[in-house]
Amino acid sequence: GPPALLTSKPSTPGDYAAVRQSIAGVLDNNDYDDGSYGPVLVRLAWHASGTYAKKDGSGGSNGATMRFAPECEWAANAGLAVARKLLEPVKAAHPWISYADLWTLAGVVAIEEMGGPVVPWRPGRSDAPDGAKIVPDGRLPDAKQGAKHLRDIFGRMGFDDKDIVALSGAHTLGRCHPDRSGFSGPWTNAPTTFSNLYFQELLNNKWVPKKWDGPLQYEDAKTQSLMMLPSDMALLSDRTFKKYVNQYAKDEEAFFKDFAVAFSKLLELGVPFPAAAAKA
Ligand code: DDH
Structure with missing residues (x-):
């Protein structure tokens, strides 16, 4: 499992380097898939963000509405509870960060830790309350289409x-x-x-x-x-x-x-x- 010391070390608000370190600390696990939670964290960041519509500004990563039904139950989001649960100890160690910032930052850290490019990231997302308006299902791509x-x-x-x-x-x-x-x-x-x-x-x-x-x-x-x-x-x-x-x-x-x-x-x-x- 994840190294408890790293994830439980508390931090001062705004210390994103500490959050990054905690995320990096939960990535590897030889009992999961190919040995890393990195890919499913990238998918979480993408599905949290990919609901956006430019024409009315609805959807997107702000709000972290995938914490709630119906969004967490969309077929497109099947399996992403694994990623959200993995990040709970990180959230607990750094309660000042929003879920919306945490999920997107986790995708960025995962890509970097897996040898990818540095992706520019900045904080500023807040979490919507349960019951907030959620965009309709069907905004994420369908793998059967062209x-x-x-x-x-x-x-x-x-x-x-x-x-x-x-x-x-x-x-x-x-x-x-x-x-x-x-x-x-x-x-x-x-x-x-x-x-x-x-x-x-x-x-x-x-x-x-x-x-x-x-x-x-x-x-x-x-x-x-x-x-x-x-x-x-x-x-x-x-x-x-x-x-x-x-x-x-x-x-x-x-x-x-x-x-x-x-x-x-x-x-x-x-x-x-x-x-x-x-x-x-
Ligand atoms: Fe994807 N993706 N994706 N995908 N995706 C799946 C897995 C992963 C589509 C369908 C699927 C992007 C675009 C598309 C990742 C990242 C990104 C799976 C399998 C399907 C199906 C899920 C499962 O069974 O666990 C389709 C369709 C599209 C498209 O039309 C373009 C994009 C844009 C990204 C991104 O991150 C920028 C990643 C990572 C995974 C692997 C997840 C895992 O657990 O492993």
């Missing part, structure tokens, strides 16, 4: 084609769980290292429909150990998306740079920062 759906979903948040491909590179991390999404398996052979391997695997394998009882997903023809969702395959079949896939497969530095900018923006959507606040 390019048009990706543009609809991410366009609603204010992202363009390049952002969509860069953000999708997060699937270099983690895996699908049959008891969470119904899909199964990892996208890469290094699911706890942040890298551009997702784009390389996407390009360099022959992907064939997996023969099984589950929903349509693809497997690499050679080893049958890696997977792609139909929504991942859309990055190959759409010309504009594929242009960025090619670029990021060749140039990890470009991927890290574009990912850091897009992920930081994602985590800040709808957050009412004071006008003069600078990024930490």
